[in-house]
Amino acid sequence: MYRYDHYDQSIVDARVDEFRDQVTRRLSGQLTEDQFKPIRLMNGLYLQLHAYMLRVAIPYGTLDSRQMRMLGSIARDHDRGYGHFTTRQNLQFNWIKLEETPDILAKLATVEMHAIQTSGNCIRNISSDQFAGAAADEVADPRPWAELIRQWSTFHPEFSYLPRKFKIAVIAADEDRAAMRLHDIGIQLVERDGLLGARIYVGGGMGRTPMIAPLIRDFVAADDLMSYLEAALRVYNRYGRRDNIYKARIKILVHEIGADAYRAQVEEEFAAVKQLGLDPPAAELARITAMFAAPPFDPAAPAEIDRTDPDFALWLDQNVRAHKAPGYSIVTISLKPVGGIPGDATADQIDLVADLAERHSFDELRVTHAQNLVLPHVRTSDLHAIWQQLADAGLAEPNLDLATDIxxxxxxxxxxxxxxxxxxxxxxxxxxxxxxxxxxxxxxxxxxxxxxxxxxxxxxxxxxxxxxxxxxxxxxxxxxxxxxxxxxxxxxxxxxxxxxxxxxxxxxxxxxxxxxxxxxxxxxxxxxxxxxxxxxxxxxx
Missing domain, CATH: 3.30.413.10 (Sulfite Reductase Hemoprotein, domain 1)
Incomplete structure (x- = not known):
């Protein structure tokens, strides 16, 4: 998975220091709530009915055990002992004290996490397939591209104040596990004549006016993807409505002028943007891609499994999926116990999942847009032991995609x-x-x-x-x-x-x-x- 370089870390550390000063000014009365509101929203801090809520970014839903344990620690020390996983593959803390927020962000920064761009009229957390890098049906791991988009979009000077919030999803399989066409931009990586590229869908979304994103380009070469996204955002930023919050999303622009007219304007902009050299050098893309290399799977890992326990067999059938590597499986951990609160996990449960990821999944786990968790790379021979520990913690409900997986x-x-x-x-x-x-x-x-x-x-x-x-x-x-x-x-x-x-x-x-x-x-x-x-x-x- 991706690791911060010194640029990433310095950006996040500087934002923590800046926000600490802003919170101090708010608490002292130097800033009014109206003045402070846009500042806190840029740092993922909302004022809800009863308390502040902090939304933590989990880019493309991927994190490791140290990050997961930090989320558990914050839940225990600064919230009411739990966190809430969301449909953008993020996590929310619902009972945050304003004066503690800078310390929370500082703690997150020590494990390469932040709350930047989890709110506001900007490009939000990039989402992706929770089975990325593990599923056999993908043409490539979409996460290097999601990471590239994250870096491109963070503090983008032209797109920090868009007409409205903006959401992007990246997948790489025909099976859409990320609701890709219900995003402002949906990207599906595909191959054509041996060349990696992408289909681009623009103008999807839910909310007050739900729309399915139409296909805007059938194929853009991977080498040109960032320039094409730049062009698509530029057209929206130029013509998107800023006079009416209900008509400000890109789906309204695409719908009102028509997909053909929008496509034509993007193509014209794309021709100009390509001359700017915005696409990353091959060496930079290779650097990022190398961080998502497949773990060292054991080619001799046994695939056989004892299904004599009917409860275990039921969980296997419902919550475990085939992995691209023989002898391994993909495990979805349900955060939907019968009668429970969808997406909530206690600090102890968060710690347990971190432990399981570290011991059994090459120190990697995922958050799904359906508010569950995933261990992406599990030895099939370890499944029974994992199931037993999950069951003891109330996390083994065999209900993935069933009626109680709400x-x-x-x-x-x-x-x-x-x-x-x-x-x-x-x-x-x-x-x-x-x-x-x-x-x-x-x-x-x-x-x-x-x-x-x-x-x-x-x-x-x-x-x-x-x-x-x-x-x-x-x-x-x-x-x-x-x-x-x-x-x-x-x-x-x-x-x-x-x-x-x-x-x-x-x-x-x-x-x-x-x-x-x-x-x-x-x-x-x-x-x-x-x-x-x-x-x-x-x-x-």
Whole structure:
């Protein structure tokens, strides 16, 4: 994985010192909250309903055991003993004291971490496939390119004050495990005639106006990728709306002028940008790529595994995936225990996962956009021992991609923007559906507490949006979304429900699915085949 050079470290250290001074000035009254707000947001510090929240960047979801242990230490010493993993592969601390924030950032800096550009109208944390470097279906490891984009975008002088926040995802397989086309820019690395390059999608996103990013360029050579991204951002920065926050995202620009017109302007800009020499020298790309070299896998690692324990076998089938190296596996650690809070992990659990990564996964782990964790390089022969330790810590729920593997934002329990609570609803749904989830099969449920869609409800097979209905919490139910390679946006079923009502409605919908499904069909497949009407009849009578 990537290691800071002295430039990286000096940048992060300088930002900590600068922010320490700014916090001192705020606490002394030299800065008002209005003056301090843009400063703290540039450092990932939000003021939520009850306390400050600090969002820590985890670039492309990759970190090691020392970084993970630092997150656990901060959770223990500066929060309430836990952290919350998010849909941008980041981690949030929800109970932070302002006066302690500089010390927290200083601690993060000692393990090559920071909170820079986790907020504000800039290029946010670069996300990627959580199986990168381990999956057999990728044409290349996308993380060197994600790291290159991170370095290019950090403090980019032209793109530090964009019309609106900007999110980029990089994948390298046909299976989309990162919701790539629901980003402002989605990049899929591909090969053509033996040459590595990328497909570029621009103008996706969720929120108030969800859109799927159209294909803007079918192939750009890898050597030109950074120049092409520069051109794409320049066109947005030039023409993106700054007079209306609801129309400021690049998806609105692409939609209003059309993909063809946007493409033409990017191509014109690209021709000019290429002359500036912005693409990295081959030696620099080689330096970065070398840091993502495959671990020293044992070619003699045994692939056989004893499946006689039925509970272990169930976990294997649901949470373990094939690895590109024989004798190794990819383990997803569920942060969704039945009745638990999606994405939360205690300090002790964080420490345990750090220990497992260090001992069993070449000191590497990942955060997924579905709010789970991954050990990417595990000897198959170690799986049973890992499962036992996870089970003892409440981290062995065999529910990856099942009904209880719910994505949920913090909602009205924490967020000042939310209209409704997400966490209690996720807990009730989890408890209701747990007894039948393995019979239901793949069912991706996603909950957002407001229209900003941090819970990705537009991309849920079943999506739920919390709204304010005359001062009471109400929930809109949607079906048919997907963030995968079969990307689609969910459609609202009809009138909303109260909290208990939406739980009942989801149960009726899943019962209907079990009645209507054909062999091998997921909930999403059945919905697409039969349409909304049978489900509406079951839900509304």
């Amino acid at each position: 994505i949920a934002c913090p909602g009205l329990d924490y967020c000042s923007l939310a209209n409704a609570r997400s966490i209690p609803l996720a807990q009730k749904l989890s408890e209701r559906l747990a007894p039948v989830q393995h019979n239901l099969g793949e069912l991706k449920m996603k909950i957002s507490g407001c229209i900003n869609a941090c819970g990705h409800h537009h991309a849920g097979h079943i999506g739920i949006l919390g709204v304010d209905k005359k001062g009471t919490e109400n929930y809109q139910l949607s079906f048919g979304g997907s963030g995968a390679e079969d990307v689609s946006l969910a459609k609202i079923t009809g009138p909303g429900f109260d909290e208990d009502g939406v739980v009942d409605a989801v149960e009726r919908a899943t019962d209907t699915y079990r009645t209507l499904r054909e062999p091998g069909e997921r909930f999403l497949d059945t919905y697409r085949r039969v349409g909304m009407q049978p489900f509406k009849e079951a839900i509304y009578g």
